[in-house]
Amino acid sequence: MTETTLGPEDSKIITLARSARARNAAAEGAAVRDETGRTYTATNVELPSLKLSAMQVAVAMAVSSGASSLEAAALVTEQDEPGAPDIAVVEDLGNAVLFLAAPDGTVKGRYI
Numbered sequence: 001m002t003e004t005t006l007g008p009e010d011s012k013i014i015t016l017a018r019s020a021r022a023r024n025a026a027a028e029g030a031a032v033r034d035e036t037g038r039t040y041t042a043t044n045v046e047l048p049s050l051k052l053s054a055m056q057v058a059v060a061m062a063v064s065s066g067a068s069s070l071e072a073a074a075l076v077t078e079q080d081e082p083g084a085p086d087i088a089v090v091e092d093l094g095n096a097v098l099f100l101a102a103p104d105g106t107v108k109g110r111y112i
Contacts, residue, residue: 006099006107009033013074014101016041021054021076021103029076030054030086032096034067055086059093070096076103087111 006014013031016039021029026043030053033039042057052060055075062070070093075082082100090098090112098111 009037010072010074010097010099013039013072014076014099014105014107017054017074017076017101018103018105026054027077028054028079030058030074032058032062032067032073032090033071034062034065035069035071036067037071038062038065038067040065040067053083053086055082055098056089059089063093067093069094072097072099074099074101076101076105078103080108082109082111 016031017029020041020043024043028044031041040058040061042054044054045052073090073096090096100109101107
């Protein structure tokens, strides 16, 4: 699967996730699109008292802004698979597709 086989809105959330990751020099970047088309971007949080994946932060931002479901999610990371907590948090808001992408934007997989 390549970015060229994705629709423009799915390519956009991968680009947004890549940008968030690069801007913060973070290990992960994530972006989600809610049922109204709004997008939310985030990076992972690594504090002594709080550790959240980028996907957890992005979904929390969407929910705290009133989203009730997701259309799509993108996770940009060096990892080869999304973690179980990332899949679970996307599933909490419905049956959205989760795209896993490398830092260069290459799509590595599609989940959920």
